[in-house]
Amino acid sequence: MTKRILVVQAHPDDAEWYCGGTIAKLARAGAGITFIICTEAEKGSYDPRANPVELAATRKREQEAARECLGVREIVYLGIPDGELQATLELRKRLALLYRKYRPDVLLTFDPWKRDELHPDHRACGTVALDARLAAKMPLYYPNAENLNAWAIPEIWLFNTDAANQFVDVTETFDTGIAALKLHASQSVTDAQNIAFVTDIARAExxxxxxxxxxxxxxxxxxGSISRVR
Ligand SMILES: [Zn+2]
Incomplete structure:
Protein backbone atom coordinates (compact mmCIF):
# COMPACT_ATOMS: atom_id res chain seq x y z
CA MET A 1 0.00 0.00 0.00
CA THR A 2 1.25 3.43 -0.88
CA LYS A 3 1.31 5.45 2.29
CA ARG A 4 0.71 9.13 2.79
CA ILE A 5 3.22 10.60 5.16
CA LEU A 6 3.48 14.00 6.80
CA VAL A 7 6.72 15.13 8.40
CA VAL A 8 6.23 18.08 10.75
CA GLN A 9 9.53 19.75 11.51
CA ALA A 10 10.82 23.00 12.89
CA HIS A 11 13.49 23.89 10.31
CA PRO A 12 14.74 22.90 6.89
CA ASP A 13 17.30 20.15 7.52
CA ASP A 14 15.65 18.62 10.62
CA ALA A 15 14.38 15.53 8.81
CA GLU A 16 17.73 15.13 7.05
CA TRP A 17 19.60 15.26 10.36
CA TYR A 18 17.42 12.78 12.19
CA CYS A 19 15.83 10.47 9.65
CA GLY A 20 17.03 11.19 6.10
CA GLY A 21 17.67 7.52 5.34
CA THR A 22 14.15 6.60 6.43
CA ILE A 23 12.56 9.36 4.37
CA ALA A 24 14.50 8.23 1.28
CA LYS A 25 13.54 4.62 1.95
CA LEU A 26 9.84 5.42 2.31
CA ALA A 27 9.88 7.57 -0.82
CA ARG A 28 11.60 4.81 -2.77
CA ALA A 29 8.84 2.42 -1.62
CA GLY A 30 6.26 4.75 -3.18
CA ALA A 31 5.07 6.75 -0.18
CA GLY A 32 3.67 10.23 -0.86
CA ILE A 33 5.64 12.39 1.53
CA THR A 34 4.94 16.01 2.44
CA PHE A 35 7.19 18.11 4.65
CA ILE A 36 5.61 20.75 6.84
CA ILE A 37 8.33 23.16 7.92
CA CYS A 38 7.19 25.45 10.68
CA THR A 39 9.78 28.23 10.79
CA GLU A 40 11.63 30.44 8.34
CA ALA A 41 14.94 29.32 9.88
CA GLU A 42 16.26 32.82 9.31
CA LYS A 43 18.43 32.86 12.43
CA GLY A 44 20.35 29.71 11.59
CA SER A 45 23.80 31.24 11.30
CA TYR A 46 26.74 32.00 13.58
CA ASP A 47 27.73 34.94 11.37
CA PRO A 48 26.47 38.15 13.02
CA ARG A 49 26.54 39.90 9.62
CA ALA A 50 24.27 37.35 7.96
CA ASN A 51 21.13 38.78 6.41
CA PRO A 52 18.11 36.91 7.84
CA VAL A 53 15.95 37.48 4.76
CA GLU A 54 18.66 36.14 2.47
CA LEU A 55 19.35 33.25 4.83
CA ALA A 56 15.68 32.22 4.83
CA ALA A 57 15.69 32.24 1.02
CA THR A 58 18.94 30.27 0.89
CA ARG A 59 17.57 27.67 3.25
CA LYS A 60 14.44 27.25 1.16
CA ARG A 61 16.62 26.71 -1.92
CA GLU A 62 18.69 24.14 -0.06
CA GLN A 63 15.56 22.41 1.16
CA GLU A 64 14.16 22.25 -2.35
CA ALA A 65 17.29 20.47 -3.52
CA ALA A 66 17.12 18.10 -0.54
CA ARG A 67 13.43 17.46 -1.24
CA GLU A 68 14.29 16.34 -4.73
CA CYS A 69 17.21 14.23 -3.52
CA LEU A 70 15.04 12.40 -0.98
CA GLY A 71 12.03 11.96 -3.25
CA VAL A 72 9.69 14.06 -1.11
CA ARG A 73 6.70 15.33 -3.09
CA GLU A 74 5.89 18.65 -1.52
CA ILE A 75 6.88 21.17 1.13
CA VAL A 76 4.50 23.40 3.07
CA TYR A 77 6.11 26.35 4.87
CA LEU A 78 4.26 27.89 7.80
CA GLY A 79 6.45 31.01 7.99
CA ILE A 80 6.90 31.25 11.76
CA PRO A 81 9.96 33.24 12.94
CA ASP A 82 12.95 31.05 13.77
CA GLY A 83 13.34 30.40 17.49
CA GLU A 84 9.78 31.53 18.18
CA LEU A 85 7.94 28.29 17.52
CA GLN A 86 5.42 27.73 20.27
CA ALA A 87 2.66 25.21 20.81
CA THR A 88 -0.09 27.80 20.43
CA LEU A 89 -3.76 27.07 19.84
CA GLU A 90 -3.48 28.92 16.54
CA LEU A 91 -0.67 26.68 15.29
CA ARG A 92 -2.48 23.60 16.57
CA LYS A 93 -5.43 24.59 14.38
CA ARG A 94 -3.27 25.23 11.32
CA LEU A 95 -1.67 21.81 11.65
CA ALA A 96 -4.96 20.05 12.40
CA LEU A 97 -6.46 21.46 9.21
CA LEU A 98 -3.41 20.30 7.27
CA TYR A 99 -3.86 16.81 8.75
CA ARG A 100 -7.48 16.88 7.60
CA LYS A 101 -6.41 18.03 4.16
CA TYR A 102 -3.54 15.55 3.62
CA ARG A 103 -5.08 12.65 5.63
CA PRO A 104 -1.72 11.01 6.40
CA ASP A 105 -1.33 7.36 7.36
CA VAL A 106 1.80 8.23 9.33
CA LEU A 107 2.95 11.40 11.07
CA LEU A 108 6.65 11.91 11.68
CA THR A 109 7.77 14.61 14.09
CA PHE A 110 10.12 15.41 16.98
CA ASP A 111 9.82 13.49 20.21
CA PRO A 112 8.73 16.38 22.47
CA TRP A 113 9.65 14.44 25.60
CA LYS A 114 13.28 13.83 24.73
CA ARG A 115 15.41 14.61 27.75
CA ASP A 116 18.11 17.22 27.23
CA GLU A 117 16.71 18.58 23.95
CA LEU A 118 17.81 22.19 24.20
CA HIS A 119 16.26 23.67 21.06
CA PRO A 120 12.93 25.23 22.03
CA ASP A 121 11.66 24.97 18.43
CA HIS A 122 12.26 21.21 18.44
CA ARG A 123 10.39 20.70 21.70
CA ALA A 124 7.50 22.94 20.66
CA CYS A 125 7.30 21.30 17.23
CA GLY A 126 6.76 17.84 18.65
CA THR A 127 4.26 19.09 21.21
CA VAL A 128 2.07 21.04 18.82
CA ALA A 129 2.27 18.40 16.08
CA LEU A 130 0.93 15.78 18.49
CA ASP A 131 -1.67 18.10 20.00
CA ALA A 132 -2.98 18.81 16.50
CA ARG A 133 -3.60 15.11 15.92
CA LEU A 134 -6.30 15.01 18.58
CA ALA A 135 -7.91 18.19 17.29
CA ALA A 136 -7.86 16.87 13.72
CA LYS A 137 -9.75 13.71 14.60
CA MET A 138 -12.47 15.33 16.71
CA PRO A 139 -15.14 16.93 14.52
CA LEU A 140 -16.24 19.49 17.09
CA TYR A 141 -12.82 21.15 16.81
CA TYR A 142 -13.09 23.71 14.00
CA PRO A 143 -16.40 22.32 12.69
CA ASN A 144 -16.74 22.66 8.94
CA ALA A 145 -13.48 24.60 8.69
CA GLU A 146 -12.40 24.62 5.06
CA ASN A 147 -15.06 21.97 4.44
CA LEU A 148 -12.68 19.23 5.59
CA ASN A 149 -13.63 15.99 7.28
CA ALA A 150 -12.03 15.02 10.56
CA TRP A 151 -9.07 12.69 10.22
CA ALA A 152 -7.49 10.36 12.79
CA ILE A 153 -3.83 9.71 12.04
CA PRO A 154 -3.36 6.06 13.00
CA GLU A 155 0.41 5.98 13.42
CA ILE A 156 3.11 8.32 14.70
CA TRP A 157 6.88 7.99 14.47
CA LEU A 158 8.83 10.33 16.75
CA PHE A 159 12.39 11.08 15.68
CA ASN A 160 15.21 12.52 17.80
CA THR A 161 14.00 10.25 20.58
CA ASP A 162 15.61 8.74 23.64
CA ALA A 163 12.88 6.14 23.99
CA ALA A 164 13.08 4.29 20.68
CA ASN A 165 10.97 1.23 20.06
CA GLN A 166 11.37 1.03 16.30
CA PHE A 167 14.54 0.79 14.22
CA VAL A 168 14.41 1.27 10.48
CA ASP A 169 17.12 -0.46 8.44
CA VAL A 170 18.47 2.34 6.23
CA THR A 171 21.54 0.53 4.94
CA GLU A 172 20.36 0.98 1.35
CA THR A 173 19.40 4.65 1.63
CA PHE A 174 21.75 6.06 4.24
CA ASP A 175 23.99 7.59 1.58
CA THR A 176 21.00 9.35 0.02
CA GLY A 177 20.08 10.76 3.42
CA ILE A 178 23.63 12.05 3.89
CA ALA A 179 23.64 13.51 0.38
CA ALA A 180 20.41 15.38 1.18
CA LEU A 181 21.85 16.60 4.47
CA LYS A 182 24.92 17.96 2.70
CA LEU A 183 22.69 20.02 0.41
CA HIS A 184 21.96 22.23 3.44
CA ALA A 185 25.28 23.89 2.80
CA SER A 186 24.56 26.97 4.92
CA GLN A 187 24.41 24.72 7.99
CA SER A 188 27.99 23.45 8.23
CA VAL A 189 26.67 20.02 7.39
CA THR A 190 29.63 19.25 5.23
CA ASP A 191 31.92 19.35 8.25
CA ALA A 192 33.49 15.91 8.49
CA GLN A 193 32.79 15.96 12.22
CA ASN A 194 29.05 16.40 11.72
CA ILE A 195 28.81 13.70 9.07
CA ALA A 196 30.84 11.37 11.29
CA PHE A 197 28.47 12.14 14.16
CA VAL A 198 25.37 11.22 12.14
CA THR A 199 27.09 8.14 10.74
CA ASP A 200 28.17 6.95 14.19
CA ILE A 201 24.60 7.22 15.47
CA ALA A 202 23.22 5.28 12.49
CA ARG A 203 25.87 2.61 12.94
CA ALA A 204 25.10 2.28 16.67
CA GLU A 205 21.35 2.03 15.99
CA GLY A 224 -8.19 5.65 14.92
CA SER A 225 -11.28 5.97 12.80
CA ILE A 226 -12.43 8.54 10.31
CA SER A 227 -14.95 10.90 11.81
CA ARG A 228 -17.15 12.92 9.51
CA VAL A 229 -18.39 16.44 9.90
CA ARG A 230 -20.95 16.32 7.16
ZN1 LIG B 1 16.04 22.18 13.79
Missing amino acids: GEKIGVRYAEAFRRIMME
Whole structure:
Protein backbone atom coordinates (compact mmCIF):
# COMPACT_ATOMS: atom_id res chain seq x y z
CA MET A 1 0.00 0.00 0.00
CA THR A 2 1.25 3.43 -0.88
CA LYS A 3 1.31 5.45 2.29
CA ARG A 4 0.71 9.13 2.79
CA ILE A 5 3.22 10.60 5.16
CA LEU A 6 3.48 14.00 6.80
CA VAL A 7 6.72 15.13 8.40
CA VAL A 8 6.23 18.08 10.75
CA GLN A 9 9.53 19.75 11.51
CA ALA A 10 10.82 23.00 12.89
CA HIS A 11 13.49 23.89 10.31
CA PRO A 12 14.74 22.90 6.89
CA ASP A 13 17.30 20.15 7.52
CA ASP A 14 15.65 18.62 10.62
CA ALA A 15 14.38 15.53 8.81
CA GLU A 16 17.73 15.13 7.05
CA TRP A 17 19.60 15.26 10.36
CA TYR A 18 17.42 12.78 12.19
CA CYS A 19 15.83 10.47 9.65
CA GLY A 20 17.03 11.19 6.10
CA GLY A 21 17.67 7.52 5.34
CA THR A 22 14.15 6.60 6.43
CA ILE A 23 12.56 9.36 4.37
CA ALA A 24 14.50 8.23 1.28
CA LYS A 25 13.54 4.62 1.95
CA LEU A 26 9.84 5.42 2.31
CA ALA A 27 9.88 7.57 -0.82
CA ARG A 28 11.60 4.81 -2.77
CA ALA A 29 8.84 2.42 -1.62
CA GLY A 30 6.26 4.75 -3.18
CA ALA A 31 5.07 6.75 -0.18
CA GLY A 32 3.67 10.23 -0.86
CA ILE A 33 5.64 12.39 1.53
CA THR A 34 4.94 16.01 2.44
CA PHE A 35 7.19 18.11 4.65
CA ILE A 36 5.61 20.75 6.84
CA ILE A 37 8.33 23.16 7.92
CA CYS A 38 7.19 25.45 10.68
CA THR A 39 9.78 28.23 10.79
CA GLU A 40 11.63 30.44 8.34
CA ALA A 41 14.94 29.32 9.88
CA GLU A 42 16.26 32.82 9.31
CA LYS A 43 18.43 32.86 12.43
CA GLY A 44 20.35 29.71 11.59
CA SER A 45 23.80 31.24 11.30
CA TYR A 46 26.74 32.00 13.58
CA ASP A 47 27.73 34.94 11.37
CA PRO A 48 26.47 38.15 13.02
CA ARG A 49 26.54 39.90 9.62
CA ALA A 50 24.27 37.35 7.96
CA ASN A 51 21.13 38.78 6.41
CA PRO A 52 18.11 36.91 7.84
CA VAL A 53 15.95 37.48 4.76
CA GLU A 54 18.66 36.14 2.47
CA LEU A 55 19.35 33.25 4.83
CA ALA A 56 15.68 32.22 4.83
CA ALA A 57 15.69 32.24 1.02
CA THR A 58 18.94 30.27 0.89
CA ARG A 59 17.57 27.67 3.25
CA LYS A 60 14.44 27.25 1.16
CA ARG A 61 16.62 26.71 -1.92
CA GLU A 62 18.69 24.14 -0.06
CA GLN A 63 15.56 22.41 1.16
CA GLU A 64 14.16 22.25 -2.35
CA ALA A 65 17.29 20.47 -3.52
CA ALA A 66 17.12 18.10 -0.54
CA ARG A 67 13.43 17.46 -1.24
CA GLU A 68 14.29 16.34 -4.73
CA CYS A 69 17.21 14.23 -3.52
CA LEU A 70 15.04 12.40 -0.98
CA GLY A 71 12.03 11.96 -3.25
CA VAL A 72 9.69 14.06 -1.11
CA ARG A 73 6.70 15.33 -3.09
CA GLU A 74 5.89 18.65 -1.52
CA ILE A 75 6.88 21.17 1.13
CA VAL A 76 4.50 23.40 3.07
CA TYR A 77 6.11 26.35 4.87
CA LEU A 78 4.26 27.89 7.80
CA GLY A 79 6.45 31.01 7.99
CA ILE A 80 6.90 31.25 11.76
CA PRO A 81 9.96 33.24 12.94
CA ASP A 82 12.95 31.05 13.77
CA GLY A 83 13.34 30.40 17.49
CA GLU A 84 9.78 31.53 18.18
CA LEU A 85 7.94 28.29 17.52
CA GLN A 86 5.42 27.73 20.27
CA ALA A 87 2.66 25.21 20.81
CA THR A 88 -0.09 27.80 20.43
CA LEU A 89 -3.76 27.07 19.84
CA GLU A 90 -3.48 28.92 16.54
CA LEU A 91 -0.67 26.68 15.29
CA ARG A 92 -2.48 23.60 16.57
CA LYS A 93 -5.43 24.59 14.38
CA ARG A 94 -3.27 25.23 11.32
CA LEU A 95 -1.67 21.81 11.65
CA ALA A 96 -4.96 20.05 12.40
CA LEU A 97 -6.46 21.46 9.21
CA LEU A 98 -3.41 20.30 7.27
CA TYR A 99 -3.86 16.81 8.75
CA ARG A 100 -7.48 16.88 7.60
CA LYS A 101 -6.41 18.03 4.16
CA TYR A 102 -3.54 15.55 3.62
CA ARG A 103 -5.08 12.65 5.63
CA PRO A 104 -1.72 11.01 6.40
CA ASP A 105 -1.33 7.36 7.36
CA VAL A 106 1.80 8.23 9.33
CA LEU A 107 2.95 11.40 11.07
CA LEU A 108 6.65 11.91 11.68
CA THR A 109 7.77 14.61 14.09
CA PHE A 110 10.12 15.41 16.98
CA ASP A 111 9.82 13.49 20.21
CA PRO A 112 8.73 16.38 22.47
CA TRP A 113 9.65 14.44 25.60
CA LYS A 114 13.28 13.83 24.73
CA ARG A 115 15.41 14.61 27.75
CA ASP A 116 18.11 17.22 27.23
CA GLU A 117 16.71 18.58 23.95
CA LEU A 118 17.81 22.19 24.20
CA HIS A 119 16.26 23.67 21.06
CA PRO A 120 12.93 25.23 22.03
CA ASP A 121 11.66 24.97 18.43
CA HIS A 122 12.26 21.21 18.44
CA ARG A 123 10.39 20.70 21.70
CA ALA A 124 7.50 22.94 20.66
CA CYS A 125 7.30 21.30 17.23
CA GLY A 126 6.76 17.84 18.65
CA THR A 127 4.26 19.09 21.21
CA VAL A 128 2.07 21.04 18.82
CA ALA A 129 2.27 18.40 16.08
CA LEU A 130 0.93 15.78 18.49
CA ASP A 131 -1.67 18.10 20.00
CA ALA A 132 -2.98 18.81 16.50
CA ARG A 133 -3.60 15.11 15.92
CA LEU A 134 -6.30 15.01 18.58
CA ALA A 135 -7.91 18.19 17.29
CA ALA A 136 -7.86 16.87 13.72
CA LYS A 137 -9.75 13.71 14.60
CA MET A 138 -12.47 15.33 16.71
CA PRO A 139 -15.14 16.93 14.52
CA LEU A 140 -16.24 19.49 17.09
CA TYR A 141 -12.82 21.15 16.81
CA TYR A 142 -13.09 23.71 14.00
CA PRO A 143 -16.40 22.32 12.69
CA ASN A 144 -16.74 22.66 8.94
CA ALA A 145 -13.48 24.60 8.69
CA GLU A 146 -12.40 24.62 5.06
CA ASN A 147 -15.06 21.97 4.44
CA LEU A 148 -12.68 19.23 5.59
CA ASN A 149 -13.63 15.99 7.28
CA ALA A 150 -12.03 15.02 10.56
CA TRP A 151 -9.07 12.69 10.22
CA ALA A 152 -7.49 10.36 12.79
CA ILE A 153 -3.83 9.71 12.04
CA PRO A 154 -3.36 6.06 13.00
CA GLU A 155 0.41 5.98 13.42
CA ILE A 156 3.11 8.32 14.70
CA TRP A 157 6.88 7.99 14.47
CA LEU A 158 8.83 10.33 16.75
CA PHE A 159 12.39 11.08 15.68
CA ASN A 160 15.21 12.52 17.80
CA THR A 161 14.00 10.25 20.58
CA ASP A 162 15.61 8.74 23.64
CA ALA A 163 12.88 6.14 23.99
CA ALA A 164 13.08 4.29 20.68
CA ASN A 165 10.97 1.23 20.06
CA GLN A 166 11.37 1.03 16.30
CA PHE A 167 14.54 0.79 14.22
CA VAL A 168 14.41 1.27 10.48
CA ASP A 169 17.12 -0.46 8.44
CA VAL A 170 18.47 2.34 6.23
CA THR A 171 21.54 0.53 4.94
CA GLU A 172 20.36 0.98 1.35
CA THR A 173 19.40 4.65 1.63
CA PHE A 174 21.75 6.06 4.24
CA ASP A 175 23.99 7.59 1.58
CA THR A 176 21.00 9.35 0.02
CA GLY A 177 20.08 10.76 3.42
CA ILE A 178 23.63 12.05 3.89
CA ALA A 179 23.64 13.51 0.38
CA ALA A 180 20.41 15.38 1.18
CA LEU A 181 21.85 16.60 4.47
CA LYS A 182 24.92 17.96 2.70
CA LEU A 183 22.69 20.02 0.41
CA HIS A 184 21.96 22.23 3.44
CA ALA A 185 25.28 23.89 2.80
CA SER A 186 24.56 26.97 4.92
CA GLN A 187 24.41 24.72 7.99
CA SER A 188 27.99 23.45 8.23
CA VAL A 189 26.67 20.02 7.39
CA THR A 190 29.63 19.25 5.23
CA ASP A 191 31.92 19.35 8.25
CA ALA A 192 33.49 15.91 8.49
CA GLN A 193 32.79 15.96 12.22
CA ASN A 194 29.05 16.40 11.72
CA ILE A 195 28.81 13.70 9.07
CA ALA A 196 30.84 11.37 11.29
CA PHE A 197 28.47 12.14 14.16
CA VAL A 198 25.37 11.22 12.14
CA THR A 199 27.09 8.14 10.74
CA ASP A 200 28.17 6.95 14.19
CA ILE A 201 24.60 7.22 15.47
CA ALA A 202 23.22 5.28 12.49
CA ARG A 203 25.87 2.61 12.94
CA ALA A 204 25.10 2.28 16.67
CA GLU A 205 21.35 2.03 15.99
CA GLY A 206 22.08 -0.49 13.24
CA GLU A 207 23.99 -2.71 15.66
CA LYS A 208 20.85 -3.04 17.74
CA ILE A 209 19.03 -4.80 14.91
CA GLY A 210 21.99 -6.41 13.19
CA VAL A 211 22.25 -4.17 10.13
CA ARG A 212 24.86 -1.68 8.96
CA TYR A 213 22.82 1.51 9.43
CA ALA A 214 19.50 2.18 11.14
CA GLU A 215 17.45 5.15 12.35
CA ALA A 216 15.50 5.04 15.59
CA PHE A 217 11.97 6.16 16.34
CA ARG A 218 9.40 6.09 19.08
CA ARG A 219 6.42 4.56 17.32
CA ILE A 220 2.89 5.18 18.58
CA MET A 221 0.00 3.27 17.04
CA MET A 222 -3.61 4.16 17.58
CA GLU A 223 -6.91 2.61 16.69
CA GLY A 224 -8.19 5.65 14.92
CA SER A 225 -11.28 5.97 12.80
CA ILE A 226 -12.43 8.54 10.31
CA SER A 227 -14.95 10.90 11.81
CA ARG A 228 -17.15 12.92 9.51
CA VAL A 229 -18.39 16.44 9.90
CA ARG A 230 -20.95 16.32 7.16
ZN1 LIG B 1 16.04 22.18 13.79
